[in-house]
């Protein structure tokens with residue numbers, strides 16, 4: 001289920017009830033210069049979706065508790081494919097020097113390394129490149145496959161995975177980025193990238209959807 005999108009009028013009703021509840025349907029209608037009958041479908045939607053509670057002879061009030069339940073539900077429904085970024089890949093034979101330049105030009109913190117068939121072979125982080133730069137003079141002669149973290153040690157996710165599962169992998173494995181992969185017969189094709197920034201964006205989208 002995707003998060004419910006409220007229309008402008010429903011947003012206004014929610015605001016009025018938040019500030020003035022409990023408030024009767026009649027009073028809400030008055031504030032909006034509309035008739036009670038016009039508002040009836042909107043009030044029904046807001047009540048059914050759990051944003052509002054209605055009590056006979058008291059009126060409508062804002063239901064914080066149910067909204068929390070719907071936040072949890074929306075959170076569990078966030079998918080990797082809805083938040084992933086474009087992956088930046090380099091070839092195994094690219095030099096460390098060129099990989100550093102590439103990282104700056106593409107403005108990413110992690111590069112994924114692929115073989116000739118474009119299958120995932122390795123991961124290069126900022127610190128991998130820094131570590132090599134401190135210890136070595138000839139960055140233009142070392143290919144990245146010497147210093148990368150390689151398969152099968154790479155943690156990845158799939159685009160249909162729940163974003164929470166990907167977030168947990170980032171934290172548990174203490175890495176900044178996961179390749180999003182599509183499993184083929186003889187390797188993993190890279191179709192996306194999930195970083196801590198994507199997770200932060202998802203967090204903000206939840207707050208916005210639920211008017212938190």
Ligand code: ADP
Pocket residue numbers: 109110123124125126127128148149153154155156174175176177178179
């Ligand atoms: P940084 O080193 O810039 O802090 P990371 O925390 O992402 O960035 O990387 C730490 C180490 O983990 C690096 O050696 C990197 O190659 C490796 N690494 C990064 N992402 C992954 C991943 N998805 N799977 C396995 N290893 C990874």
